[in-house]
Amino acid sequence: MTRTEQVEIEGVPMVATLVPGDAGIGLLALHGSNEGGTAQLAGTVARRCGATSLVFTQPGVRRPVHITSTRWAAAPCALLREFLERVSLTVSLHGHMRPAAPHAVFLGGGNRDAAHVLAEAFTEHVPHFPAVTDLTEIPAALRGVHPRNPVNLTRLGGVQVELPLLARTGGGTGTPPPQVVEALVAGVKELSGKASPGGAELRSRPGAAAWARATTQVPRTP
Numbered sequence: 001m002t003r004t005e006q007v008e009i010e011g012v013p014m015v016a017t018l019v020p021g022d023a024g025i026g027l028l029a030l031h032g033s034n035e036g037g038t039a040q041l042a043g044t045v046a047r048r049c050g051a052t053s054l055v056f057t058q059p060g061v062r063r064p065v066h067i068t069s070t071r072w073a074a075a076p077c078a079l080l081r082e083f084l085e086r087v088s089l090t091v092s093l094h095g096h097m098r099p100a101a102p103h104a105v106f107l108g109g110g111n112r113d114a115a116h117v118l119a120e121a122f123t124e125h126v127p128h129f130p131a132v133t134d135l136t137e138i139p140a141a142l143r144g145v146h147p148r149n150p151v152n153l154t155r156l157g158g159v160q161v162e163l164p165l166l167a168r169t170g171g172g173t174g175t176p177p178p179q180v181v182e183a184l185v186a187g188v189k190e191l192s193g194k195a196s197p198g199g200a201e202l203r204s205r206p207g208a209a210a211w212a213r214a215t216t217q218v219p220r221t222p
Contacts, residue, residue: 007077012065014056018079019043021052023192026087026158028150030072032057033064035095037168037176042093044181049188054083069094069160073148084150089114089195089202090158091188092151095168096142102164105131108144110157113202114191118159121187126179129167138162156195156202 005016027046032039032055039055046053058064069092072080089111096106105122107115112133119131135143144151144160151158163180170177194202 003079005077005079007075009075009077010067010071012058012067014058016077016079017053017055017057018083019046019053020086021046021050023049023051024088024195025049025051025188025192026083026090026154027051027053027188028083028090028092028158029053029055030069030092030150031064031066031094033059033061034066035093035168036165036174037163037170038093038095041163041168041176041181041184044176045091045184045188048185049192051188051192052083052087054079069144069150070146070148072150073153080150084153087154089156089191090151090154091118091184091191092144092149092158092160093168094142094144094160094162096139096162096164098139098142098164101132103129103166104164105129105167106138106142106162107131107133107159108135108138108142108162109149109160110145110147110152111159111202114156114194115159117190117194118161118184118187121190122183125183125186126167126177129164129180 002019027042029038029042042053115133119133122131142162151160
């Protein structure tokens with residue numbers, strides 16, 4: 001059942017929308033109003049894969065505020081806490097506008113095994129959007145390896161997928177290209193199998209779950 005929550009993060013009003021799934025994978029879009037196509041991709045891919053999705057938006061805001069991912073860990077959001085507890089591995093969708101890399105898909109995040117699984121799916125389905133997994137070749141601000149980034153707060157950590165504009169809006173149409181959808185669906189389905197109890201083990205990030213419990217606690221008002 002879809003649930004929404006109105007939250008205020010660092011003074012910015014937002015709406016969080018959680019759609020629970022049965023798979024152990026979660027699709028996350030922290031900047032659904034800032035980074036076009038990421039909210040749609042999270043919902044579509046999660047629905048097709050039976051995964052959980054959590055999307056944050058700023059409805060009706062002409063110029064949405066961008067809050068850096070590392071500042072979300074202690075956000076007073078019940079749905080974010082539920083998401084982090086519910087899923088084993090996160091695929092966090094973002095958008096970049098790097099002029100020097102207009103077609104590159106940067107795959108950061110703490111779970112490097114999972115990043116390579118997604119890279120194979122992108123290579124097969126959308127080779128014209130080259131997947132970059134070498135962290136030294138990913139701009140520092142897009143690597144998504146900080147321990148307070150929500151992508152790293154689930155049991156197995158996750159992958160931060162930084163998509164160029166053309167890979168998430170179809171060149172200004174506002175609709176993600178079907179080939180990119182298929183690449184993500186294929187990759188997430190593969191990850192679901194590996195992250196399941198009977199699947200091949202994806203190496204986890206040490207201490208990720210403990211960090212999640214510590215950083216997502218909301219202090220009670222005296």
